[in-house]
Amino acid sequence: MVVILWLGGLRVIDGALTLGAFVAFNAYLIRMSRPMMMLGRMVDEHQRAVASLARIEVVLKERKQVLDLTDDSKGRAGEIEFRNVAFSYNGSLALKDVTVKVPAGSTLAVVGRVGSGKSTLARLIPRLIHADEGDVLIDGVPIEEIPISEIRGMIGYVPQDTFLFSDTIRENVLLGDSGSDGSDVDRATKVSKLAQDLDVMSDGLDTIVGERGVTLSGGQKQRAALARAVIREPKILILDDAMSSVDTRTEEAILKELREVMSQRTTILIAHRISTVRDADHIIVMDEGRIIEQGDHDSLVDQDGIYAEMFRRQHLAAELDKF
Structure with missing residues (x-):
């Protein structure tokens, strides 16, 4: 110009x-x-x-890699078993020789350092990935022989990376079970302790969360995802570090509500905080894709290994926070 x-x-x-x-x-x-x-x-x-x-x-x-071999839709109790499971990401070992059994209605907690294979273990259950070696069974049946729709229909899964759609909180919670009504939504938000935040929101359950829940805090997004998993009353509940963005006081309140829910279903609880997992029926400690310690809270503390070290460090940090 x-x-x-x-x-x-x-x-x-x-x-x-x-x-x-x-x-x-x-x-x-x-x-x-x-x-x-x-x-x-x-x-x-x-x-x-x-x-x-x-x-x-x-x-x-792209052809579906995980195929259904049979169509057996009979009722299941929710027992989970890993037998000598191994898995690799592009040649990098993520799980090796993992063997553990989770009785129906019990809680298995999984702890360990970052990158130890905790989330990979959880993703095997809904067949998001497939084991390279070994077997994953539900009620004694290899998951390859159970239709994906049936497996995922009996699982409530809260992953680390919480995803919310650009819609209302109500619709995001109802996504877990479209057949639920208002009372079910209220119950689910009460369990996840999201209800206390809804009281201060002008639109309550009808608040628009924005793309990927941008208008909510990290803790609110996790609690909305938890409500979405709880509302469907699944036989298997998988919580993959589902309360990492929630403060310890709120976490304790959520766990108190969840205990009643978890007592009726098989639960896989992955966390970094020992306070989250200490009441689990069985705890496994993972490192470099292997189970290196297992037992309940007291026995693991007595073993004086990685779990005991994590417990002492977090307990000390909690005591210092009081001052």
């Missing part, structure tokens, strides 16, 4: 171009610039859309 003004000005001074023609030319140029910019954006968006469509087509054409 600067070059055009400079050259045009020279032409006007030389008399080769009238001032009116020069002004008209610039007016037309300015009016054309915006449509040209919009056309450029449309071309750019079209190219990106074509590239995205190509990737989507690859996903749609």
Whole structure:
């Protein structure tokens, strides 16, 4: 534009171009610039859309890797067993020779350092991934022989990375069980201690959470996801560090409410806080994909291993916080 003004000005001074023609030319140029910019954006968006469509087509054409072998839909109690399970991510060992049994209605707690394989173990149960070696069984039946729809229908799963849709809190909770009514939502939010936050929200359950729950705090998002898992009354409840963003006082209140829920179903409880898992029926400690310690809270403290070290460190931190 600067070059055009400079050259045009020279032409006007030389008399080769009238001032009116020069002004008209610039007016037309300015009016054309915006449509040209919009056309450029449309071309750019079209190219990106074509590239995205190509990737989507690859996903749609991808054959399902985890296949259902049989269709046995009889009722199940919820007993879980891992037998010599191994799993690798792109050649990197995540689980090795994991063997543990979780009786129906009991709680198994899983603790360990970051990257020890805790979440990988949990993801095997709903068949989000498939073991490279060994077997995962529900009520003595290999999970490969149970339809995915049945397995996932009996599981309430709260992963580390909480996902909420851009909708109301009510709709996000009801996503766990669309057949539930208002009283079920109230009960689920009471268990997850989300109800106390809803009281101070102007729209309560009808509050829009935004994309991925952006309008909520980390703790509120986790409690909404917990309510979504609890509302369906699953036979198996998997909590993968589901209260990491919640303060210890609220966590204690949630655990108190959850004990009644967990006593009626098989629970896999993954956490970093010892206070979260100490009341579990059985606790396993994982390190580098292996179970290195197991027992209840008291026996693990007596073993004076990794669990005892974590317990002493966290207990000391809690005592210091009181001052």
